[in-house]
Amino acid sequence: xxxxxxxxxxVNVAEGNPLTVKCTYSVSGNPYLFWYVQYPNRGLxxxxxxxxxxxxxxxxxxxxxxxxxxxxxxxxxxxxxLVSDSALYFCAVRDSGAGSYQLTFGKGTKLSVIP
Amino acid sequence: GAGVxxxxxxxxxxxxxxxxxRCDPISGHTALYWYRQSLGQGLEFLIYFQGNSxxxxxxxxxxxxxxxxxxxxxxxxxxxxxxxxxxxxxxxASSFAGTSGSNEQFFGPGTRLTVL
Numbered sequence: 001x002x003x004x005x006x007x008x009x010x011v012n013v014a015e016g017n018p019l020t021v022k023c024t025y026s027v028s029g030n031p032y033l034f035w036y037v038q039y040p041n042r043g044l045x046x047x048x049x050x051x052x053x054x055x056x057x058x059x060x061x062x063x064x065x066x067x068x069x070x071x072x073x074x075x076x077x078x079x080x081x082l083v084s085d086s087a088l089y090f091c092a093v094r095d096s097g098a099g100s101y102q103l104t105f106g107k108g109t110k111l112s113v114i115p
Numbered sequence: 116g117a118g119v120x121x122x123x124x125x126x127x128x129x130x131x132x133x134x135x136x137r138c139d140p141i142s143g144h145t146a147l148y149w150y151r152q153s154l155g156q157g158l159e160f161l162i163y164f165q166g167n168s169x170x171x172x173x174x175x176x177x178x179x180x181x182x183x184x185x186x187x188x189x190x191x192x193x194x195x196x197x198x199x200x201x202x203x204x205x206x207x208a209s210s211f212a213g214t215s216g217s218n219e220q221f222f223g224p225g226t227r228l229t230v231l
Contacts, residue, residue: 032217034219036222042224043208043222044158044208045222051217101146101163101165102160102173105150105157105158108157
């Protein structure tokens with residue numbers, strides 16, 4: 001079985017400060033990991049993914065995430081937060097060895113960037 | 116190019132009625148997914164279609180839920196005898212399937228279903 005946890009329901013950060021949104025996962029095999037962002041009344045937008053290779057993955061809008069196999073984590077980061085980054089962020093995982101292409105999503109973390 | 120589109124954007128229905136939700140995936144995407152997003156919950160996988168293969172229906176919560184995909188493109192999610200607990204946002208996504216399942220999914224804006 002595959003699962004993902006986002007331990008923080010909400011993260012508040014001041015504009016210009018670095019931000020981190022946490023994600024941990026559990027899979028039997030190797031993970032495929034994804035981050036998505038959801039703005040109000042919109043669908044999810046893809047930010048970045050880790051499949052293999054470099055542990056530091058760079059994505060859209062200046063976001064990056066670091067894959068840490070020993071800690072089974074894939075935290076989302078950005079060096080300097082913008083007010084426009086305020087949104088709901090979802091981490092998702094798929095076990096690369098699983099027969100289904102089903103993604104399992106976390107419950108989401110609401111990010112609020114305070115001006 | 117056009118993204119994933121869903122219709123209607125909002126649907127209000129009475130308990131016990133049937134509803135149909137439509138999804139138009141991105142042209143060329145062979146994989147199509149349905150999810151349900153309830154308030155305070157993450158995305159709940161419902162069903163997955165890939166080309167002409169048998170769909171993965173493992174996420175459908177009850178036999179009142181069904182989905183089909185005609186011609187490998189448009190998909191319809193049908194909920195029969197709707198219940199109040201079916202109220203949620205229903206999201207559709209599509210992707211290139213590839214052979215590894217590592218491709219990202221592109222999501223539509225969702226259909227907000229309210230069952231009175």
